[in-house]
Amino acid sequence: MYLNNHSFYSLRYGTISEVELVDLAAKQGLACFALTDINNTSGCLSFIKNAQEKGIKPIVGVDFRNGNHQCYITLAKNNNGFLEINNFLSHHLHHKTSFPYHSPIFKDVITIYPFENVLELEKTTFSDNEYIGITHKNLNKLRFSPLSKLTHKLVMLHTVSFRDKQDFNTHRLLRAIDKNMLLSMLPKKEEGHPEHTFIEAKDLRLQFSQYPHLLSNAEHILKSCSIYFNFKKGKPSQNLTTLLGSEERDYKKLVALCKKGLPERYKDNITYAVKRRLVKELSLIRQQKYVAFFLINWKIIEYARSKDYFYVGRGSGANSIVAYLLRITDVDPIELDLYFERFMNLYRATPPDFDIDFSTWDREDVTRYIFEEFGSKAQVALLGAYVTFKHSGAVRELGKVFGLPKFEIDKLSKGRYNSSQLDNIKKTIIKYAQILHGKPNYTSIHAAGILISQHPTHYFSATNLPPKGFPTVQFDMHIAEDVGLYKFDILGQRGLGKIKDAIAIIKDNNPDITLPDIHNARQFFTDKKINQMISNADCIGCFYVESPAMRMLLRKLSVDNYLTLVAASSIIRPGVSKSGMMREYILRHKDPERAKQKGHPVLLDIMPDTYGVMVYQEDVIKVAHHYAGLDLGEADVLRRGMSGKYRSRQEFLMVKEKFEANCLARGEKIEIINEVWRQIESFAGYAFAKGHSASYAVESYQSLYLKCYFPLEYMVATVNNGGGFYRTETYLQEAKKKGAIIHPPCINKSQIKTIIKGNNIYLGFQHLQSFEKKNIVAIINERNNGLFSSLHNFIDRVPMSLEQFELLIRIEAFRSLNINQRQLLWEAHYKNNSASKVKNQKELFKVSINSFKLPEFYIPDFEKAMDQLEILNFSLYDPFILLKNPTTNTLLAADLKQYINKRIEIFGYLVTAKTTRTTNGKHMCFGTFLDRKGNWLDTVHFPPTLKKYPLEGKGVYRLIGNVVEEFNFLTIEVLKSERKHYRSDAKTSVFYNRKEGIDNKAVPTLLR
Structure with a gap:
């Protein structure tokens, strides 16, 4: 009915x-x-x-x-x-x-x-x-x-x-949100019927x-009517089942590719272990019917390689020797002793994950290729996702529906209210925001997933066509896996764009240089200069190893080799640190005897390379299988539960109960069982597979090589790819430390992006805030007809508004003309006032402009720095020159070793700050600063200090605190911080004449 x-x-x-x-x-x-x-x-x-x-x-x-x-x-x-x-x-x-x-x-x-x-x-x-x-x-x-x-x-x-009156009220609110109108204005025709x-x-x-x-x-x-889809465990995959028309032909192709890859990867070192692993994998891949899955990934990679696209293959598939031989990954599972059962086992219901990263632009073309190559029968679609209402967002939407002013909506959204003092409207908003929380708001696109199905994708759902132009199914990854559709993950990553662009920039700036094959990262693993960089945490700009937390970990571990970097790439994840085992790992790494004293003998035997500490995702499988006696299928349920996907499912809870029961039956003490389980549970949603960490470490070494030997070119590539963890100015500061001379945009040398000539780096026009794109294009196109010789020459060839001219003059873009900024401003204003007001009409005769002998203007550096702050959003000058009251304090980061466990006062320029919560929910902060020599200062701001002395945005801070040391890493535990005022919060121009002085009143208002 x-x-x-x-x-x-x-x-x-x-x-x-x-x-x-x-x-x-x-x-x-x-x-x-x-x-x-x-x-x-x-x-x-x-x-x-x-x-x-x-x-x-x-x-x-x-x-x-x-x-x-x-x-x-x-x-x-x-x-x-x-x-x-x-x-x-x-x-x-x-x-x-x-x-x-x-x-x-x-x-x-x-x-x-x-x-x-x-x-x-x-x-x-x-x-x-x-x-x-x-x-x-x-x-x-x-x-x-x-x-x-x-x-x-x-x-x-x-x-x-609806179910009841409350549902109908919720419905009316949803309709008002959808129509972006006040609830009182919602037409009845837009509502459903209350019945x-x-x-x-x-x-x-x-x-x-x-x-x-x-x-x-x-x-x-x-x-x-009757419809059926198979959701049972052990169901056949709905992915494309064969690439070459039959399973037998597919398997022969896979074997042939592996035979071809063996000498390419292992040269003359094709050992028995290699052959045994390959036979084992091929047998299981065939048995599990994943041959086509591997071949499709191989075909995608072959296309990328034919286009010379940079890529990184990671995920659990990086544990596979077949993936290594097919060049889907660059991680050797034999060298790293990667756990085969994490990659695949008879009990695993899903194929291995292949997360393939490309640079952002290359990714678009690879996606297009996949749709064209495999989608002739409409079998390809992007995976969908649901964007759900979050409580704070729902409060905002409902606040608008009820007509609340913005400041009241902000207070409600941020929870800054006393419940007992709320009026009925605000109480209603809070009530229905809780009801809406978690409900789908609109459909979106999964960050990386692409489905390649045996059936047309419309066999499973309708598709949307978002701006990317690729059909997108209307369900998410969880239901896709439930029905047997397993995604291919094609991701975009800036780190690969940096590597690709850096190589091009190096070749352009150093035409006589011959670069090694960047894809062969193994040659970099034993490079002493690179490993010394890692040990010193000199990794700014390099993929996955540049953040303050990673810089701290590299120093504490004294990482100087590939295998330790692989471990560090996973230890930094919240799961390990949350369990408290990151510190324990460091202690055992520095003193292996501690592992024998503190470690559980079974865990030490299972994970000797990580001193008995669970670091990788497969460690969950190992511990569950070898320590708790679960079979590999149950262990994989546990591993998937720890990934955050299925924590509420009954099968996961049953495995958890069996974990404890098995351990008790083996005679383990309950407190030991609980501690091991606590460590496993802390991995939820965060742990990396070891092959995944190894893939990250490979890319880290590739970028570290480029920074080590070509630091300036690499920093230019970093800036042009949107940076990384830090702001643009941090990478420019790093380039300065490596010997670069940084120039603001120049009308005769700069391009849209930043470029390098020798050791001179010219910022791109794209960094100019509020400078119009059409003017950038006009400058570059007109310059093809010859360099600009004077201000008049520039104005005649590139017409633009006076406001746009002023931006270029204030940023010193005309410095190649050797004319003072102030004189240029005088001339620009005079020229503008004298110019014909008729637009788009060529001059029949060139009208000469009177020249005036102007006094020699002196412009202080701090004023130029203020201009740069306004126009670039950062300054190329030392930020300390901007201080209203310059400090005489000369203490530097290099001096901190002398003050361990002592109180100091030091000045630092704030680079970044990460706020987190203590175990009791209070806010604390980790700060990263630069001293006046451009070296790093790391700070900790505990809740009482942070509450009393909050960090108030970028600027120079006076820091008072105690210097503490842990594992040779120095930190300042801040007791007091104070942001120092710049000379002027709003720029005011003061002109000086070195010889005779100028009365400021004589300067036109527009120039002040």
Whole structure:
């Protein structure tokens, strides 16, 4: 009877989850139930899965609407009918066209027209699969309609969108949010009907008791519909099953590729261990039917290599020797003794992860290639994602709906209120924000996932067409895996863009240099200069090793080799640090005897290379299997649970109970079991697979090589790729330390991006705040006709507004003309006032401009620095010259060793600060500063200090605190901090004449 039911995937309309709908049906003892969300099929697969688990026959379709006007409801008679519905829906979503008022004639789809629409359309003929939906309020009108004679076409139609009055109120708020209007202004036509609530079956039968044929026709429709997807454990994959037309040909191709890769990767060192590992992997890959999965990844990589794209293959697949031989990854699993069972085992229900990183621009082309290569039958789509309401965001949306002023919305959103003092409107906002929290707001795109299916993607759902231009399914990764669709992860990463651009810049700036093969990172692992850089944490700009936390860890561990860097790449993750085992790892690393004294003998035996400390994701599998006696399937459930995906599932909780029971049965003490479990649990969502960490370390070494031997070019590439962890000025400061001379943008030398000539770095025009793009293009294009010789020459060739001229003059972009900034400003204003006001008309004659002998102006450095701060958002000058009251304090970071456990006063320029919470929820902060020589100062601001002396944005700070040392890493525990004032918060121009002085009153107002 329930033919038209909405979940909250009827976005900004419905209020009930698809799981709750199934539960409602189960409580009523219904044999079948339909889900027909408005203009999308996001919830269908999850609904089918949950209904099948509850023994209810699921039926799915779509409620097609233009705006809130209902056109018709469709129900899939079978899987092919679902494909038809998704094809039709997707076509209109992609082209952003309205749905026709007459449904197309489907083959395997039931179409139900609302009674009012049939009257309005004057529709009198109906195909076998078309029906007329009659609601309770239509019954009286039906009696007097000629349509009443079409008894075999009339069906009971009751819409379910809400459970109760609160749901309806929530619905009205969602509609107001969707329409971006005050709730009081929301038109009734944009709302659903308050009677669209879930009514018990017996009451529905009673309402239509005088029209039994309406009920029987509805029952007939439900019986004629059936859809099935396999969600059972051990289900076959829905991914593309073969690349070359048959499984046998695919396997022969995979074996041939591996044979080709063996001598390329291992040269003359193809050991028995290598051969044994390869045979083991190939056998299991074939048995698990993952051959096509590997070949597709290989084909993607082959395309990238043909285009000379830089990439990094990581994820659990990096534990695979087959992936190494196919060049999907550059990590040798034999060298690193990577755990095979993390990569794959007979109990693992999902294929290994291959996360393949490309530079941002290359990624777009690789994505295009995948759609063209594998999508000839519409089998490729981007994976979707849901953006849900968060409490603070919901408060903001509801605040606008109720017409609250911004400052009140801010207070509510940030929780700055006393609940007992809130008025009714604010209480209502807080109440409904809690109701909306976690509900889907709109669909989006998964950060990296691409689906390549055996079936057309519309077999599983409709697709949207976002601005990227690639079809995107309307469900997320969790339901994709549930139905057997496993994503290919193609990601964009700035670090690879830096490496690629750095090589091009090096070749341009050093044409006689021959670079080694950057892809062969192993040659860098034993480079003493590079390893010394790592040990000194001289890694600014380098992938994954430049953050303050990583810099601290590298120093504490004294990392000077590849394997320790691999460990560090995972230890830095929150899981290890949260468990307290990061510090324990450092202690054991520095004193291996401590591991024998403190470590559990079983854990030491399982993880000798990490001193018995769980560091990698596969350590969870090892401990669960070897310590707790779980089989590999159960261990993998635990590992997936620790990844944060399935922590609430019953299977995970059962494995947790078995973990404890097995350990107790083995005679382990409960306190030891609890401690091991605590360490495992802290990994949730954070631990890396060892192969993943190794892949990161490879890229780190590649970038470290470039910075070590070509630091200036590498810093230019870093700036041009949007930096990294820090702001642009930090990388320019680093370039200065390495010997660069940094120049502001120059009209005769600069490009859009930053460039380097020798050791001279010229900032790109793109760094000029508020400078128009059209003017950048005009300067560069006109310069192809010759350099600019004078201000008049520039003005004649590149017309622009006076405000834009002033930006260039103030940033010293005309310095190649050897004319003082102030003189240029005088001339620019005079020229502007003298110029013809007729636009777009060429001058018939060149009019000469009078030249005036102007006094010699002196411009202090601090004033130039202030101009740069305003125009570039950073200064190329020493920030300490900007201080209103210059300090005589000369203490530097290099002096701190003399003051360990002593109180000091030092001045530092704030680079970055990371706020975190203590175990009791109070805010504390880790600060990173530069001293006046450009060297690092690291600080800790505990809650009482941070509350009394908060960091107030970038600037120079006076820091008072105690110097503490841990593992040879020095930190200042700040007791007091104070941001020092600059000479002027708002720039005021003061002119000086070195010889005779100038009265400031004589300077035109525009120049002040």
